[in-house]
Every structure is written in C-alpha cells, then in structure tokens.
Amino acid sequence: MDNAIELSHVSKSFGKFPAVDDLSFTVPKGIVFGLLGPNGAGKTTTIRMIMNITAPDRGEISVLGKPMDRDAQNRIGYLPEERGLYRKMKVLDHLYFLAAIKEVSRETARQRIDGWLDKMELRPWLNKKVEELSKGMQQKVQFIATIVHDPDVLILDEVFSGLDPINTALVKDYLSEFRSKGKTIVFSTHVLEQAEKLCDEICLIVRSKKILQGNLQQLKREQAEGQMRVALKASQAQVAALPGVAACQAVNGAYVISLTPGTNRRDFLRKALESYDVESFSDREPELVEIYLAAVQKAGIETRDIA
Amino acid sequence: MNWKKVFAVVRREYIERIRTKAFWIATLLIPFLFLGMLFVQVAVMRRSGGERRVVVIDRTGHLFAPLAKELARQEASGGRAPRAEPVVRESTPEQPPKGRSIHWVLEQRPAGDIEKSKEELRKEVLAKKINAYLILDPEMLAKDEVEYYSTSVSEFVTQTQLARAIDHILLREKIAARGLPPEVGNELDKRIDLRAFKVTESGTAEEKGAGIVAALIFFFLMYSTFFMYGYQVMRGVIEEKSTRIVEIVIASVRPVELMLGKIIGIGLVGLTQYFAWSLVAMNLSLPAIAATFSTTDMVPKIPLSMLAFFILFFLCGYFLYASIYTAIAAPFNTDQEAQQLAMIPMAMIISAVAIYPAVMNNPSGGIAVFFSLFPFTAPLMMFLRTSLGQVPAWQIVASVLLVTGTTVGLAWFAGRIYRVGILMYGKKPTIPEILRWVRYSPGKSPAPAREPS
Numbered sequence: 001m002d003n004a005i006e007l008s009h010v011s012k013s014f015g016k017f018p019a020v021d022d023l024s025f026t027v028p029k030g031i032v033f034g035l036l037g038p039n040g041a042g043k044t045t046t047i048r049m050i051m052n053i054t055a056p057d058r059g060e061i062s063v064l065g066k067p068m069d070r071d072a073q074n075r076i077g078y079l080p081e082e083r084g085l086y087r088k089m090k091v092l093d094h095l096y097f098l099a100a101i102k103e104v105s106r107e108t109a110r111q112r113i114d115g116w117l118d119k120m121e122l123r124p125w126l127n128k129k130v131e132e133l134s135k136g137m138q139q140k141v142q143f144i145a146t147i148v149h150d151p152d153v154l155i156l157d158e159v160f161s162g163l164d165p166i167n168t169a170l171v172k173d174y175l176s177e178f179r180s181k182g183k184t185i186v187f188s189t190h191v192l193e194q195a196e197k198l199c200d201e202i203c204l205i206v207r208s209k210k211i212l213q214g215n216l217q218q219l220k221r222e223q224a225e226g227q228m229r230v231a232l233k234a235s236q237a238q239v240a241a242l243p244g245v246a247a248c249q250a251v252n253g254a255y256v257i258s259l260t261p262g263t264n265r266r267d268f269l270r271k272a273l274e275s276y277d278v279e280s281f282s283d284r285e286p287e288l289v290e291i292y293l294a295a296v297q298k299a300g301i302e303t304r305d306i307a
Numbered sequence: 308m309n310w311k312k313v314f315a316v317v318r319r320e321y322i323e324r325i326r327t328k329a330f331w332i333a334t335l336l337i338p339f340l341f342l343g344m345l346f347v348q349v350a351v352m353r354r355s356g357g358e359r360r361v362v363v364i365d366r367t368g369h370l371f372a373p374l375a376k377e378l379a380r381q382e383a384s385g386g387r388a389p390r391a392e393p394v395v396r397e398s399t400p401e402q403p404p405k406g407r408s409i410h411w412v413l414e415q416r417p418a419g420d421i422e423k424s425k426e427e428l429r430k431e432v433l434a435k436k437i438n439a440y441l442i443l444d445p446e447m448l449a450k451d452e453v454e455y456y457s458t459s460v461s462e463f464v465t466q467t468q469l470a471r472a473i474d475h476i477l478l479r480e481k482i483a484a485r486g487l488p489p490e491v492g493n494e495l496d497k498r499i500d501l502r503a504f505k506v507t508e509s510g511t512a513e514e515k516g517a518g519i520v521a522a523l524i525f526f527f528l529m530y531s532t533f534f535m536y537g538y539q540v541m542r543g544v545i546e547e548k549s550t551r552i553v554e555i556v557i558a559s560v561r562p563v564e565l566m567l568g569k570i571i572g573i574g575l576v577g578l579t580q581y582f583a584w585s586l587v588a589m590n591l592s593l594p595a596i597a598a599t600f601s602t603t604d605m606v607p608k609i610p611l612s613m614l615a616f617f618i619l620f621f622l623c624g625y626f627l628y629a630s631i632y633t634a635i636a637a638p639f640n641t642d643q644e645a646q647q648l649a650m651i652p653m654a655m656i657i658s659a660v661a662i663y664p665a666v667m668n669n670p671s672g673g674i675a676v677f678f679s680l681f682p683f684t685a686p687l688m689m690f691l692r693t694s695l696g697q698v699p700a701w702q703i704v705a706s707v708l709l710v711t712g713t714t715v716g717l718a719w720f721a722g723r724i725y726r727v728g729i730l731m732y733g734k735k736p737t738i739p740e741i742l743r744w745v746r747y748s749p750g751k752s753p754a755p756a757r758e759p760s
C-alpha cells in the first residue's frame with residue numbers, strides 16, 4: 001500500500017459536459033502532488049470525486065489503498081475551494097465541532113488547537129464569533145480545522161487563493177513541515193509558480209483530460225533535453241550558424257540553444273570556444289510554464305483557449 | 308450511519324440555537340402573548356357590556372313600556388335567557404357577571420312624521436348621542452320584522468337581546484289576546500340547558516368547554532411550531548450553503564447524516580421550547596388565567612393523554628414537514644429563491660386549519676377520519692380528534708404508521724435532492740432539474756444539468 005491515492009480511468013460528466021475524461025494517476029505516499037490546470041479544467045471535480053462528495057460515472061478511485069470509507073475519511077484533511085464557516089459560532093466551538101465530525105475527542109482537539117493558536121496568532125479570537133473575524137483570520141481557522149485531526153493526507157483545493165502573503169508563507173511552512181513527517185499532500189492550483197516551488201509530482205489537466213504527469217525534476221530534465229544556456233560574445237545569427245545548433249533564442253543576456261539530435265554537447269562547446277569568448281554555460285532550468293505550454297501544444301490544444 | 312457524527316451535528320444545531328437571543332425571546336414572549344390575548348378577549352367581553360342608548364319610535368303606541376320593562380328584567384338577571392332549571396347549580400353558583408351585561412337606556416320619541424324623525428335620529432346616531440334607534444311599526448310587525456338602525460350592525464349581543472325582548476313581549480301580547488293565563492308565557496320562555504358529558508374508556512366526565520379550549524390551544528401551538536421549526540430547518544440548510552461551510556462538513560459527514568442531525572437537533576430545540584413554555588404556563592399563566600375568569604371552571608385541565616398525543620403527533624408532523632423543507636431548501640442559495648416552493652408545506656399545514664371546524668363538528672365523521680389519516684394533515688387532525696373524543700385505536704395506529712411511512716419516503720426523496728443540491732451554486736435550478744437529481748442512484752453520478760462550480 002504505497003499509494004495514497006489512485007485513480008484509474010475515472011470519468012464524470014455533467015449533462016453533456018464532460019468534466020473529467022478518463023483520468024488516471026497515482027499519488028505515492030509522502031510526496032507533494034500538484035493537480036494543475038486552468039480554471040474549469042476539472043480539478044475541483046476530480047478532488048470532489050476523491051473525497052467521495054461526487055460519484056464518478058466510470059472508473060475506480062482508492063484512497064489509502066481502498067475505496068473511500070469512514071476510516072480513510074477521518075485520515076484526510078480537506079480544504080475545499082468553496083470554503084466558509086458558520087458565521088454565528090464562536091471560533092473555539094467551531095473548531096471543536098469540525099474535530100468532532102472527524103471523531104476527534106474534545107480533549108485531543110483542545111491540545112492540538114492549543115498548539116496552533118500562538119503560531120497563528122489566533123488566541124485572542126477564540127471566544128469571538130466567526131463573523132467578527134477578518135477574512136484572513138477566518139482562513140487561519142479553516143486551515144486549523146483542516147489539520148486538527150492530524151491527517152495522513154491533505155487535499156487542498158486552490159489553497160492559496162485569497163490568502164494574503166503572510167498567510168501564504170505560513171501555509172507553505174506548514175506544508176513543508178507536514179511533508180517532512182512523511183505525509184502526503186495533494187493540492188490543486190491554476191497558478192504555476194506556486195506548484196513549481198512545492199511539488200514533487202504534477203498532473204496537468206486541460207479541458208477535462210490529463211495531458212502530462214510525472215516527477216517535476218524529471219519533466220524539467222526532459223524538457224531541457226538537448227538544450228543548454230550559453231553566454232558568449234556573439235550575435236544571435238552567429239550563434240545560430242554554429243554547427244549542431246537547431247535553434248537559438250536570446251534570453252536575459254544569454255542564449256538558449258537547442259542542439260540537433262545526435263549532436264554532442266562537448267562538440268558544440270568546443271566549436272563555440274574556438275570561435276567566440278564564452279563567459280558561462282550551464283544546463284537550462286526550464287520553468288514549469290514552459291513544460292506546460294509544450295504539453296498543451298503537443299496535445300493539440302490552442303493556447304488561447306486555455307489562457 | 309455513523310451516529311457519533313450525527314450526534315456531533317445534533318449537538319451543534321441544538322446548542323447554537325438554544326444560545327440565540329431569538330430562542331429565549333420566543334420562549335419567554337409567546338406565553339405572555341397568549342396571556343395578553345386572553346386578557347384582551349376578556350377586556351373585549353367586558354366592553355361588550357355597558358350602556359346602550361336606544362331611541363324607540365313606537366308606532367304601535369303600546370309596546371314601548373313592556374319592552375323597557377322586559378329589558379330591565381333581562382338586565383337584572385344578567386342578560387341571560389330564563390333557564391328551565393332554577394338559576395342555581397350545585398357546583399357553580401351563577402351570579403350575574405359584573406360589568407358584562409348591557410345597561411339599557413331607552414327613550415321614546417313620538418311617531419310623528421317618520422321620515423323627518425329618521426333623518427333627525429340618523430344625525431344623532433352619527434353624533435354618537437345615541438347608539439341606535441328602533442322602529443316598531445304595526446305593518447312591519449305583521450311581517451315579523453322590526454327595523455334597527457345603528458352605526459354598527461354587528462353587535463350581536465345587543466341585537467340578540469333586543470330581538471329576544473321584543474319576541475318576549477309580543478308573545479305576552481298574543482297570550483293575552485287569546486285569553487290564556489300569563490304564566491303560560493313563562494312556561495313557553497323556558498330553554499333547556501344541554502349538559503355535555505364526554506364518554507371515554509376511563510369514565511364519564513362533564514365537559515364544560517375547558518377541555519376543548521385546551522385542545523384548541525394545543526392544536527394552534529402545534530400548527531405554529533410546524534411553521535416555525537420547519538422554516539428553521541429550511542433556513543439552516545440554506546445558510547450552510549450560502550456561507551460555503553457545507554463542503555467542509557460533507558467531507559467528514561455523509562449528507563444524510565448531516566440532514567438527519569440537523570432535523571433532530573432543531574426538533575430537540577422545539578421540545579425544549581415546549582418544556583420551557585409548560586414551565587412558564589404552570590407557574591404564571593394558569594393562575595393568571597384562573598384569576599382572569601375568577602372561576603376554576605375555565606382553567607383548562609390538561610389530561611396526560613393529551614400531552615402524550617401532543618408530543619407523539621408533534622414529532623410525527625415535525626419530521627414530515629422538516630423533510631419537505633429540507634428538500635425545498637437544498638437546491639437554493641437564498642431564502643427568496645426557496646420561498647416559492649415553501650408554499651407547498653405551508654399550504655399543507657394551513658389546510659389542516661381550514662378543515663378543523665368540520666372535524667370539531669363531527670370528530671368521528673368521514674371528513675375527520677379521512678384527514679386524520681391523510682399523512683399531510685394527519686398529525687394536526689389526529690391530535691385534535693384524540694383530544695375531542697374517543698378515537699378507535701386502529702385509526703391512531705394507522706395514522707402514525709401512514710405519517711411515519713410517508714416521512715421515510717420523503718426523507719429518502721429529500722436526501723437525494725439534498726446531496727446534489729447542497730453543492731449547487733449559481734443559477735437557480737428549475738424543478739425538472741431538481742427532480743432529475745432524485746433519479747440518480749447513489750453509486751452513480753448525481754448528474755446535475757451543469758457544472759457545479
């Protein structure tokens with residue numbers, strides 16, 4: 001039982017509109033898994049199906065090794081995209097309630113909540129009603145509620161949307177801590193920069209279909225296959241004219257060079273050193289957005305449709 | 308069903324509601340409102356007494372004096388018709404209630420020019436110098452008619468007493484005209500007093516109206532709490548959606564558990580409120596009512612069986628209507644959107660009130676039996692019947708079973724709509740869309756017509 005979550009051939013449509021189409025992926029335990037895609041791609045529907053809130057039309061989903069059940073439900077912390085709180089409840093009562101429906105006793109909940117209060121600067125607000133709290137404070141309460149039962153798996157739908165920079169930093173810190181304990185995090189976002197910094201693995205969904213999945217580092221390596229970054233004193237045309245160069249692009253005072261298949265990096269560099277002053281060269285670290293755009297192009301989807 | 312989780316929901320619903328000011332205001336205020344209404348009624352009854360200045364144009368020329376005498380006699384006997392029995396009854400010595408009878412001030416005007424007199428009197432009535440004027444005309448009397456003019460022609464007590472007095476004196480005249488002894492008149496005037504005894508399996512007891520009053524108070528209490536708590540269930544469901552808490556909760560609790568917990572929690576609030584009311588009633592209202600009527604005759608003695616039936620049928624009806632209200636609330640995001648459909652349970656509850664006079668008239672008649680078995684009116688109607696008289700046990704059992712069965716069906720139906728509806732935001736769904744949600748089996752997609760978010 002090494003996978004936290006497994007989806008195989010899951011489909012779901014709303015009327016004639018396919019929300020998720022034949023989606024399969026696995027989330028191994030202990031990693032941060034990013035479910036990426038533009039708005040309306042089917043991320044929330046996928047997450048709701050994992051949470052057993054919506055049932056798939058076809059396909060199998062297992063959570064912690066079996067179809068979602070009581071036990072699994074109590075071991076998952078879920079923060080939906082559409083999240084709110086009972087406005088008239090006092091903060092502490094609210095946290096107790098959300099712990100109780102995860103079958104956490106009041107006493108255990110009290111201890112866990114206590115540990116978070118100072119970190120989140122929430123202590124003075126404990127006996128205030130939720131509606132008296134600012135939006136940022138309410139988000140902190142929601143976040144504590146998500147983890148009050150000490151889950152093994154966190155599922156966060158657009159967790160950073162609406163968070164201010166300070167809370168974003170807090171949540172990121174917590175996610176790192178959570179991961180270092182060997183727990184699993186699945187989160188969805190349409191903001192690639194966030195995913196890039198946090199994820200071990202990503203799954204890219206566009207228009208209800210998976211178009212890419214894998215380990216982020218490996219994907220980056222593959223994307224940069226046959227490419228390198230070189231800074232040298234030469235014009236773009238001169239660089240492009242060097243043997244073995246398939247394409248050359250000027251990026252931030254350097255050139256990103258794609259080599260023709262079969263060309264050896266050493267051969268290219270030797271040629272470059274013979275002709276020009278080479279200031280630096282390195283592997284190219286592609287940004288996630290590049291991988292994303294390449295995948296979209298490969299899948300034959302026009303980029304303007306998904307922007 | 309995980310009862311631990313259901314209990315957590317019940318607990319939240321109950322405690323959060325008990326804590327609200329609205330709950331305490333309703334709990335404390337409603338008994339006082341009831342009491343206030345009683346006082347107002349008594350006050351109105353008292354006001355119906357008082358002075359009546361009536362001008363009589365006696366065109367017969369001989370009826371005024373006997374009429375004045377007869378009205379004075381009625382006034383002395385408390386405005387009541389003479390009884391067949393001597394006025395005294397063993398348990399409750401009947402005195403003319405103070406201030407409740409009408410004090411008649413009659414004035415005779417010459418017949419003269421009738422149209423002119425009428426015009427003058429009209430002005431006097433409008434100027435409130437007199438309350439009314441009466442025309443005793445031989446031609447009209449031959450047709451058994453007397454004309455009465457007043458700004459208000461709905462003062463039944465005044466009119467009835469006048470009519471009765473006129474009847475009385477005319478009867479005397481006729482007796483005298485036939486040469487019969489005047490005592491015949493007294494004999495003919497007597498009215499019998501029908502004393503009602505309620506026969507139940509536990510015995511026979513005289514029913515003086517207080518039991519019926521109690522039954523009606525409970526009937527209307529049940530009626531209004533169906534509204535109050537049904538509406539609270541509806542609002543609770545909508546609030547969970549509009550505050551977007553519902554998806555967080557649904558990740559831990561199955562929709563059916565959340566629904567059940569909510570309904571049970573609010574139902575317990577209702578029972579708590581009844582309990583508080585009965586405490587208030589025992590300590591405050593009943594002595595006050597007794598004092599108001601200055602007699603123990605009218606204080607409702609509430610039999611235990613009535614209370615038991617009340618709780619039973621309250622629970623039956625509450626669960627029935629709460630299920631309907633849940634189904635109605637789930638697809639919508641605001642109270643306004645749900646309002647239109649909320650008419651359905653409202654009409655069901657109100658229909659019981661439309662029917663109740665017929666049931667009171669004949670508690671074991673066809674209409675009564677039908678509506679006390681028809682699930683949507685049964686809780687109110689069967690409760691009313693059990694408190695009015697003996698109801699065959701099979702009918703009570705059948706009624707409870709029918710209501711329970713219908714409730715289970717409706718709860719299933721509501722649960723289907725609920726599990727899809729609570730995740731629906733955006734455009735208000737149409738009724739065919741909502742009905743489509745019901746048909747999807749739980750393992751399958753609760754396929755809504757459009758994407759949920």
